[in-house]
Amino acid sequence: MKILGRSDRVDLPGLGLTNIHAKIDTGAYTCSLHCSWINVNDANLEFVLLDPEHPEFTGTKYHFTKFTQREIKNSFGEAELRYIIRTTITIHNQTIRAEFSLSDRDKLRFPILLGRKILRKRFLIDVTEKDLSYKSKFQGA
Numbered sequence: 001m002k003i004l005g006r007s008d009r010v011d012l013p014g015l016g017l018t019n020i021h022a023k024i025d026t027g028a029y030t031c032s033l034h035c036s037w038i039n040v041n042d043a044n045l046e047f048v049l050l051d052p053e054h055p056e057f058t059g060t061k062y063h064f065t066k067f068t069q070r071e072i073k074n075s076f077g078e079a080e081l082r083y084i085i086r087t088t089i090t091i092h093n094q095t096i097r098a099e100f101s102l103s104d105r106d107k108l109r110f111p112i113l114l115g116r117k118i119l120r121k122r123f124l125i126d127v128t129e130k131d132l133s134y135k136s137k138f139q140g141a
Contacts, residue, residue, distance in 0.1 A: 005129030
């Protein structure tokens with residue numbers, strides 16, 4: 001099993017994003033992705049990732065026809081109805097198909113949160129480390 005630290009940089013190849021900061025959160029069950037704008041029109045989910053202030057912001061409008069909605073408890077224990085998409089994420093050269101809830105994380109430090117569902121049986125967490133997957137890209141590991 002590969003080791004992750006408390007945070008890392010990950011790629012979302014299905015969305016064309018690379019080296020995006022992610023918080024590893026073993027207290028969260030699901031993964032979450034920051035969206036600055038979301039709209040549903042005729043069974044088509046449209047959204048814009050990140051904020052204009054974010055270095056990787058592109059302003060790209062993504063379109064998904066396959067999505068669901070689910071009630072998810074936020075860090076304060078309050079239930080929120082969120083849109084859920086499935087896309088790929090690459091960590092430690094492993095590309096994994098995963099579910100992400102779309103939420104407003106602009107007040108939070110990391111635009112991506114990785115929960116237990118994606119971490120389980122794949123990674124061990126060492127909270128004294130960070131960016132282990134990102135660093136391994138440049139070490140040829």
